[in-house]
Amino acid sequence: MGFELADVISINDFSKSDLLAVLAAASKMEARTPEEKHSLLHSKTVATLFFEPSTRTRISFSTAIQNLGAREVGFADAKTSSTAKGESLIDTIRTIEKYAQAIVMRHPWDGAARLAADAGSIPIINAGDGSNQHPTQTLLDLYTIQKAFGRIDGLNIGMSGDLRFGRTVHSLATALTHFNVKQYHIAPESLCMPSDLKHKVAAKNKVSEFKTIEEAIPELDVLYCTRVQKERFADAMEYERVKDVFILNMDTLKDAKPTLKVMHPLPRVNEIAYEVDSSPHALYFQQLGNGLPVREALLHMMLAE
Amino acid sequence: MMPKTVRVEAIENGTVIDHIPAGKAMRAWAALRLPDDATAAITINVNSTKLGRKDIIFLTDRELSVKDVAKVGLVARGATLNIVRSGKVARKEPVQVPREVTGFLRCINPNCVTNHEKVPTRFSITLDPQLGLGKERVSATCRYCERSLSEQEFAMALQ
Numbered sequence: 001m002g003f004e005l006a007d008v009i010s011i012n013d014f015s016k017s018d019l020l021a022v023l024a025a026a027s028k029m030e031a032r033t034p035e036e037k038h039s040l041l042h043s044k045t046v047a048t049l050f051f052e053p054s055t056r057t058r059i060s061f062s063t064a065i066q067n068l069g070a071r072e073v074g075f076a077d078a079k080t081s082s083t084a085k086g087e088s089l090i091d092t093i094r095t096i097e098k099y100a101q102a103i104v105m106r107h108p109w110d111g112a113a114r115l116a117a118d119a120g121s122i123p124i125i126n127a128g129d130g131s132n133q134h135p136t137q138t139l140l141d142l143y144t145i146q147k148a149f150g151r152i153d154g155l156n157i158g159m160s161g162d163l164r165f166g167r168t169v170h171s172l173a174t175a176l177t178h179f180n181v182k183q184y185h186i187a188p189e190s191l192c193m194p195s196d197l198k199h200k201v202a203a204k205n206k207v208s209e210f211k212t213i214e215e216a217i218p219e220l221d222v223l224y225c226t227r228v229q230k231e232r233f234a235d236a237m238e239y240e241r242v243k244d245v246f247i248l249n250m251d252t253l254k255d256a257k258p259t260l261k262v263m264h265p266l267p268r269v270n271e272i273a274y275e276v277d278s279s280p281h282a283l284y285f286q287q288l289g290n291g292l293p294v295r296e297a298l299l300h301m302m303l304a305e
Numbered sequence: 306m307m308p309k310t311v312r313v314e315a316i317e318n319g320t321v322i323d324h325i326p327a328g329k330a331m332r333a334w335a336a337l338r339l340p341d342d343a344t345a346a347i348t349i350n351v352n353s354t355k356l357g358r359k360d361i362i363f364l365t366d367r368e369l370s371v372k373d374v375a376k377v378g379l380v381a382r383g384a385t386l387n388i389v390r391s392g393k394v395a396r397k398e399p400v401q402v403p404r405e406v407t408g409f410l411r412c413i414n415p416n417c418v419t420n421h422e423k424v425p426t427r428f429s430i431t432l433d434p435q436l437g438l439g440k441e442r443v444s445a446t447c448r449y450c451e452r453s454l455s456e457q458e459f460a461m462a463l464q
Contacts, residue, residue, distance in 0.1 A: 115449055
């Protein structure tokens with residue numbers, strides 16, 4: 001049993017053994033010297049196709065490709081590609097696969113990565129397809145939890161903020177169903193987890209729902225915060241009522257376990273006060289950094305002979 | 306005057322799709338995607354001992370297979386396929402719900418890649434067994450954007 005996926009498109013495609021294989025490979029990757037890493041994908045070419053702008057994900061993938069000694073080709077802006085001339089996504093993929101052994105792509109349309117995988121014959125890594133999936137974010141989230149606690153099983157994991165539209169929390173909640181965890185869903189009424197997903201998660205994990213972070217915080221090992229966005233509310237009054245409830249500061253954290261770790265997919269706007277950054281609870285910048293070994297591990301697994 | 310009950314054997318040769326839930330015949334007819342010259346009679350709201358009221362499609366001189374009518378299973382659950390030969394029912398089978406449909410439903414997510422690229426849609430069909438046999442909730446999940454359509458949304462999504 002190990003990693004059996006030909007492409008990394010959706011967290012829904014991952015079995016538990018696929019997930020564990022990625023976590024183990026990322027951990028192994030972190031133990032390698034820069035020289036060792038640099039020889040892993042020597043003479044390989046990876047195309048990075050960013051049909052939609054991205055800073056953190058693109059830089060993380062580019063660094064991973066370079067660290068492994070592979071060449072990177074591609075574009076960071078679709079305006080500089082043939083897409084601007086009206087070329088179809090399928091034709092773009094069929095062209096690029098003549099030059100590269102794998103494609104990392106971000107695209108504004110939901111499902112674009114799956115279509116690319118259907119169209120091409122080389123591995124596709126989805127770096128975000130519209131509002132649908134961003135599987136490497138979820139993998140780095142799991143790796144962050146595993147690294148901080150030495151395990152995922154047995155933890156109480158809270159997710160707060162926009163659980164209705166938040167892509168990262170949907171994927172994380174789904175991925176966690178492969179583990180023996182308790183999930184705490186913390187959101188205002190209008191932004192709670194979609195019911196079909198809630199049922200799917202509750203079939204595997206114990207799930208508790210809360211309206212405020214304070215109610216849930218004493219039990220949590222991990223709090224995964226997301227932003228409550230004003231544009232998601234049909235009723236401006238409701239946004240005004242709930243906006244401050246989902247801002248995490250040292251006062252909110254006063255009843256937390258000393259070992260509680262706070263995660264966030266970043267970028268944050270105001271949902272975590274800066275005072276939390278220097279507390280032992282803050283894990284979000286390490287989380288961001290964990291994207292690199294996870295992406296290196298994935299590229300290596302999918303491209304090594 | 307239209308009779309309140311209609312027998313399946315009302316045609317000599319062909320296919321009869323019986324036990325279509327009342328009011329769903331036109332949707333089922335659209336789902337069949339038959340050629341323009343297909344001859345058929347559709348009865349609506351006739352008496353049924355099983356359903357109370359039902360619709361029936363009588364298709365003359367054309368035999369359809371279970372596969373041909375699978376899409377009907379999506380829009381008219383519980384229908385029955387009858388093949389009639391020389392005025393007698395030669396074969397009778399329940400209409401199955403397909404496991405996957407290609408190019409049949411349109412994805413209702415405007416941001417789905419299938420609404421932007423020239424590619425046939427593909428949906429996998431799942432039955433939620435919660436409600437018990439025959440009453441399972443059907444949903445269709447887009448292979449690409451992973452959005453699930455409920456049974457109520459199928460009508461909107463029929464291409």
